Amino acid sequence: MATKNYAGVTVDVNEEGYFTDPGQWTKEVAAEIAKEEGIDLTDKHLEVLDYLRTKFISGEALSIRGINKSGVVDVKTFYQLFPGAPLKKSTKIAGIPKPSSCV
Amino acid sequence: MNKLLILGAGTGGTIMANKMRKELSRDEWKITIIDQHKTHYYQPGFLFIPFGYYKKEDVIKPKQNFLPPGVNSIYQKVEKIEADANKLTLANGEILNYDILIIATGTRINPDETPGLKGELWHKKIYDFYTIEGAIALGKFFKTWEGGNLVINIADNPIKCPVAPLEFAFFADAFFTDRGMRDKVNITYVTPLSGAFTKPRSSKLLGSLLEEKNINLVPDFFLGEVDNENQKIIDFGGKEIPFDCMISIPLHNGDPVIEESGLGDDFGFVPADKHTLQSNAHENIFVIGDAGNFPTSKAGSVVHFMAEILHENLLCYIENRPLTGSFDGHSNCFIETGHGKGALIDFNYETEPLPGYFPLPGIGPMGLLKVTRLNHYGKLMFRWIYWHILLRGKDMPIDADMTMAGKKVD
Numbered sequence: 359m360a361t362k363n364y365a366g367v368t369v370d371v372n373e374e375g376y377f378t379d380p381g382q383w384t385k386e387v388a389a390e391i392a393k394e395e396g397i398d399l400t401d402k403h404l405e406v407l408d409y410l411r412t413k414f415i416s417g418e419a420l421s422i423r424g425i426n427k428s429g430v431v432d433v434k435t436f437y438q439l440f441p442g443a444p445l446k447k448s449t450k451i452a453g454i455p456k457p458s459s460c461v
Numbered sequence: 462m463n464k465l466l467i468l469g470a471g472t473g474g475t476i477m478a479n480k481m482r483k484e485l486s487r488d489e490w491k492i493t494i495i496d497q498h499k500t501h502y503y504q505p506g507f508l509f510i511p512f513g514y515y516k517k518e519d520v521i522k523p524k525q526n527f528l529p530p531g532v533n534s535i536y537q538k539v540e541k542i543e544a545d546a547n548k549l550t551l552a553n554g555e556i557l558n559y560d561i562l563i564i565a566t567g568t569r570i571n572p573d574e575t576p577g578l579k580g581e582l583w584h585k586k587i588y589d590f591y592t593i594e595g596a597i598a599l600g601k602f603f604k605t606w607e608g609g610n611l612v613i614n615i616a617d618n619p620i621k622c623p624v625a626p627l628e629f630a631f632f633a634d635a636f637f638t639d640r641g642m643r644d645k646v647n648i649t650y651v652t653p654l655s656g657a658f659t660k661p662r663s664s665k666l667l668g669s670l671l672e673e674k675n676i677n678l679v680p681d682f683f684l685g686e687v688d689n690e691n692q693k694i695i696d697f698g699g700k701e702i703p704f705d706c707m708i709s710i711p712l713h714n715g716d717p718v719i720e721e722s723g724l725g726d727d728f729g730f731v732p733a734d735k736h737t738l739q740s741n742a743h744e745n746i747f748v749i750g751d752a753g754n755f756p757t758s759k760a761g762s763v764v765h766f767m768a769e770i771l772h773e774n775l776l777c778y779i780e781n782r783p784l785t786g787s788f789d790g791h792s793n794c795f796i797e798t799g800h801g802k803g804a805l806i807d808f809n810y811e812t813e814p815l816p817g818y819f820p821l822p823g824i825g826p827m828g829l830l831k832v833t834r835l836n837h838y839g840k841l842m843f844r845w846i847y848w849h850i851l852l853r854g855k856d857m858p859i860d861a862d863m864t865m866a867g868k869k870v871d
């Protein structure tokens with residue numbers, strides 16, 4: 359298992375850079391990961407990250423459909439906040455595992 | 462007299478009716494099963510219909526044929542479940558009480574949720590093959606289609622039988638090759654996943670099959686809307702893909718009765734324990750199959766493995782013992798790859814599909830994670846097994862728990 363250093367904190371990550379322990383996450387850490395992804399975190403970003411973390415911690419599956427129903431952000435805005443692959447980027451910045459769609 | 466109610470007489474409900482009637486004394490337990498339809502559909506057969514490999518008659522039989530004596534069947538739609546009062550209401554106004562309820566209402570496609578999907582091109586140039594109507598309409602369309610861009614799109618997960626869209630792509634390649642017009646059909650497979658499939662190793666095998674068969678792969682595409690006028694699909698990020706014929710696997714939801722009764726998650730699937738299959742909210746409600754929010758495939762083979770566990774746990778519950786049955790997420794899927802060949806994958810909650818032999822280690826006869834002729838016959842045999850063994854709740858020579866024997870780990 360690899361580790362990475364963000365904002366002076368050492369965190370455990372998997373081979374794709376996703377946190378293996380969501381407890382190691384802080385807002386400062388998030389801001390640094392976001393920078394790596396070319397994103398400047400705003401309050402709206404943080405609101406979305408907070409939603410993702412709450413959902414994940416309560417054991418619910420994350421999906422684009424779910425985001426659309428969350429009331430926190432609509433999908434178009436979600437794409438603007440985390441351009442390209444929003445679910446993959448946002449979960450990485452939120453310090454939680456990459457959502458594995460169920461097969 | 463105690464009452465066991467089974468809601469839904471599809472794959473899971475029918476198996477449970479057979480298993481529990483054998484188990485529970487008729488003097489103590491009345492078993493009732495309810496479904497809105499009298500016809501049982503062999504849904505895996507829907508994949509074969511658009512290509513003329515199966516006809517409608519091959520995939521339908523009366524539900525009643527599969528229900529044992531001593532089970533009371535009612536053909537009515539259930540309008541509402543009042544879980545706190547242990548009762549449900551039927552469309553004709555009748556009210557039924559229960560001591561134990563099994564929810565087996567399955568899942569269904571919901572094309573209305575995506576703007577433009579069910580527009581003017583629906584069943585004219587846009588088809589689904591997850592309903593009997595869609596599959597038959599598509600079969601008619603293919604007979605005279607002259608070719609163009611064939612786009613196969615999965616709107617978002619979860620969907621029933623996650624390998625079916627890939628099988629469709631492989632069949633389409635074989636079908637148009639056989640008709641001597643493959644050069645006129647440009648096949649594109651558009652998926653929200655990052656590759657052909659989710660689990661890494663099978664994604665690799667299936668991805669290289671797509672390449673081999675000259676099928677384009679567009680990953681990370683979440684369908685936002687369908688533009689009927691310009692014949693293209695557009696994802697939430699603005700990516701556009703033109704089509705002349707689109708095969709849509711629309712969003713899936715639980716049955717509306719689940720949502721209306723306040724028993725579902727965001728998509729109408731019932732939250733339940735993924736190991737014991739007991740509802741999170743009500744201890745006398747159990748869930749089997751596609752209706753649940755279980756993190757494994759929504760597939761008939763899964764339903765079959767779940768049934769064994771549910772059988773055990775219902776007895777535990779009735780006898781007031783801790784629930785000892787624990788489902789491991791076991792799934793086992795044949796994958797048709799076209800031209801009389803197929804692949805087979807076997808996995809569970811924790812273990813991704815691995816290469817090897819199945820069901821007997823080192824012998825097979827089925828090869829895991831590779832393309833063989835025998836795997837294709839396995840899939841064809843599955844229909845016979847489904848009607849004659851599986852639905853009737855009889856034992857099969859495959860364990861409910863996944864086994865590592867015969868699998869290669871490197």
Ligand SMILES: Cc1cc2nc3c(=O)[nH]c(=O)nc-3n(C[C@H](O)[C@H](O)[C@H](O)COP(=O)(O)OP(=O)(O)OC[C@H]3O[C@@H](n4cnc5c(N)ncnc54)[C@H](O)[C@@H]3O)c2cc1C
Nearest residue numbers: 469471472473497504505539566567622750751760761762
């Ligand atoms: C194209 C396609 C290909 C597939 N291929 C495969 C495959 O190769 N292998 C495999 O293992 N699986 C495959 N499957 C999946 C498999 O068919 C399903 O996973 C399985 O049938 C699910 O069983 P179930 O009991 O959960 O639901 P279902 O069998 O769908 O039964 C649900 C029942 O509940 C009834 N119902 C729902 N709501 C109500 C209500 N309110 N009132 C009354 N009745 C109600 C419905 O009428 C229905 O009869 C495929 C599915 C499709 C569509």
